Amino acid sequence: MAKIKSKFVCQNCGYETSGYLGKCPECGTWGSIVEEILDEEKKSSLIDLPDKNPPKKLSEIEMNSEVRMSTGISEFDRVLGGGIVQGSLILIAGDPGIGKSTILLQTSGELCKNNKNVLYVSAEESISQIKLRADRLEVKAENLYIYPQTNFELIKKHIEDMKPDLVIIDSIQAIYTSTIQSSAGSVSQIRECCNSLMTLAKTNNVSIMVIGHVTKEGNIAGPKVLEHMVDTVIQFEGDKYKTYRILRSIKNRFGNTSEVGIFEMGSKGLKEVINPSELFLKEYNQTQTPGSTIIVTNEGTRPLLVEIQALVGTTPYPTPRRVANGVDLSRVLQILAVLEKRIGLNLSKQDVYVNVIGGIDVSEPSADLGIALAIITCVRDVVFDSHTAIVGEIGLSGEIRAVSHIDKRINEAQKLGFKRIIIPASNEVQDNNDIEILKVQRIIEAITRAVSK
Ligand code: TYD
Ligand code: MG
Numbered sequence: 001m002a003k004i005k006s007k008f009v010c011q012n013c014g015y016e017t018s019g020y021l022g023k024c025p026e027c028g029t030w031g032s033i034v035e036e037i038l039d040e041e042k043k044s045s046l047i048d049l050p051d052k053n054p055p056k057k058l059s060e061i062e063m064n065s066e067v068r069m070s071t072g073i074s075e076f077d078r079v080l081g082g083g084i085v086q087g088s089l090i091l092i093a094g095d096p097g098i099g100k101s102t103i104l105l106q107t108s109g110e111l112c113k114n115n116k117n118v119l120y121v122s123a124e125e126s127i128s129q130i131k132l133r134a135d136r137l138e139v140k141a142e143n144l145y146i147y148p149q150t151n152f153e154l155i156k157k158h159i160e161d162m163k164p165d166l167v168i169i170d171s172i173q174a175i176y177t178s179t180i181q182s183s184a185g186s187v188s189q190i191r192e193c194c195n196s197l198m199t200l201a202k203t204n205n206v207s208i209m210v211i212g213h214v215t216k217e218g219n220i221a222g223p224k225v226l227e228h229m230v231d232t233v234i235q236f237e238g239d240k241y242k243t244y245r246i247l248r249s250i251k252n253r254f255g256n257t258s259e260v261g262i263f264e265m266g267s268k269g270l271k272e273v274i275n276p277s278e279l280f281l282k283e284y285n286q287t288q289t290p291g292s293t294i295i296v297t298n299e300g301t302r303p304l305l306v307e308i309q310a311l312v313g314t315t316p317y318p319t320p321r322r323v324a325n326g327v328d329l330s331r332v333l334q335i336l337a338v339l340e341k342r343i344g345l346n347l348s349k350q351d352v353y354v355n356v357i358g359g360i361d362v363s364e365p366s367a368d369l370g371i372a373l374a375i376i377t378c379v380r381d382v383v384f385d386s387h388t389a390i391v392g393e394i395g396l397s398g399e400i401r402a403v404s405h406i407d408k409r410i411n412e413a414q415k416l417g418f419k420r421i422i423i424p425a426s427n428e429v430q431d432n433n434d435i436e437i438l439k440v441q442r443i444i445e446a447i448t449r450a451v452s453k
Pocket of ligand 2: 100101170
């Protein structure tokens with residue numbers, strides 16, 4: 001009889017222990033430790049892989065040129081750093097229902113148009129459900145194989161037999177390997193399957209895309225372990241109630257990270273948004289109210305214009321409320337502290353709400369000045385000039401600090417018809433005759449300039 005060994009694994013962080021614990025000592029989660037049984041005999045027979053790649057001198061390594069395959073969707077290619085690298089393992093992570101299966105089915109369709117073979121392993125949905133979606137997306141592909149399977153060993157066999165150009169695993173949480181006895185979706189299963197997929201991708205030189213659902217906390221598949229194992233992590237973000245979807249690269253062994261691709265979900269699936277700033281500013285001019293400004297943020301290599309709104313009013317509560325949507329709350333609190341201390345704005349009895357329009361997250365400090373001016377114009381009840389865009393980071397003494405990629409931001413604002421842009425005085429800029437550049441050193445100066453225009 002095979003020797004049965006068990007271990008206790010935290011389902012949140014992957015911490016392993018030999019006995020049951022109520023609280024994970026690693027991540028502090030209560031009740032997350034679950035017993036998992038490991039079949040030692042089967043596992044050891046699988047570990048015995050032939051050592052094909054002994055250590056080699058760096059100078060003796062031959063360079064193979066990186067083979068990239070276009071997905072046929074340019075926004076997706078951009079996020080991947082120019083296409084799918086052959087033999088890579090890519091994780092597509094996102095909330096359930098955000099559109100992961102949709103984009104990968106569309107990608108499969110596009111690849112098949114270019115005579116590529118695609119194996120779509122559907123571990124969650126039935127063949128007819130996929131067919132229905134494919135009809136809706138108008139995906140008609142000869143070389144697209146749909147395989148409803150949850151067992152890893154069977155999936156592996158078909159990948160090795162078929163050697164497709166791309167394999168899609170929908171999703172990693174729904175497949176299981178027989179070498180481990182815990183149920184599909186547990187940390188050990190996910191880790192083992194992902195590891196085996198990585199080996200499979202490298203040994204057969206097939207690209208594999210794996211879908212992973214995100215937990216409530218925003219961690220991929222519960223354990224962060226998955227992120228470290230794959231070559232590329234692409235996160236699918238967006239507000240489920242809005243139509244925009246943002247693909248963001250958060251790890252890429254073959255390209256730039258923090259690159260974004262923007263899509264719109266429609267009745268025929270996801271459509272690329274070629275000019276995202278236009279989309280984010282669509283409603284700006286019609287709904288001009290005090291407390292609204294336009295900032296130029298930088299997402300990856302692309303500048304984006306987005307609208308920031310602030311609402312300030314006397315609080316009916318004992319403690320005033322501070323709410324931030326799309327920007328970091330601690331950043332907003334810091335800006336409020338600077339406004340109180342440096343320009344004497346008294347907000348101790350005021351509620352402050354800050355919102356970024358369009359469901360996009362702005363994490364860059366270059367949005368500081370835009371947020372500050374939205375708050376100030378709301379307090380003073382003046383409408384901010386709709387032809388002026390703003391960039392600048394605010395320091396604790398009220399000084400405006402330089403931001404990166406200033407020329408790109410200025411050009412984007414000018415392209416979208418803005419007449420003026422407020423920028424930090426310390427930023428060096430190229431001459432641009434088509435847009436007026438207002439350089440400011442201190443926050444007070446920015447207010448005077450913006451409000452008097
Ligand atoms: P799906 O790709 O199934 O999400 P995931 O795989 O990330 O769980 O997308 C599901 C949502 O997308 C669903 O709420 C319906 C919507 N949708 C459209 O709006 N239009 C479409 O053409 C398709 C296929 C889906
Ligand atoms: Mg799905």
